Amino acid sequence: MITVGAFEAKTHLSSLLERVAQGEEIIITRHGKPLARLVPVNVADRSRIDSAIAKLKVLRKNCTLDGISWQTLRDEGRR
Known part of the structure; x- marks a missing residue:
C-alpha cells in the first residue's frame, strides 16, 4: 500500500489507476490526513x-426451531 497526496494523485491519476488495476491499494491524503482509498473493484x-x-451470528442466537430438528425441516423442504 502506498500513500500519495491529493495533488500528486490528480497529477498522476492514470498511472495510479494502473497500479490499482494490478492489485495495489493507494491511500490519498490531504495535508497528511487520509482522505480516500483506491482499491481494485x-x-x-x-x-x-x-x-x-x-450480524448473522446475533440473528442466529435469537432464532430457535421450537423443538423441531433441522433434519426434519430439511426433509420437509425436499418434498
Whole structure:
C-alpha cells in the first residue's frame, strides 16, 4: 500500500489507476490526513464482511426451531 497526496494523485491519476488495476491499494491524503482509498473493484471491503458476519451470528442466537430438528425441516423442504 502506498500513500500519495491529493495533488500528486490528480497529477498522476492514470498511472495510479494502473497500479490499482494490478492489485495495489493507494491511500490519498490531504495535508497528511487520509482522505480516500483506491482499491481494485474485485477486492472486498473486509470491514463490511466482518460486520455482516457479526450480524448473522446475533440473528442466529435469537432464532430457535421450537423443538423441531433441522433434519426434519430439511426433509420437509425436499418434498
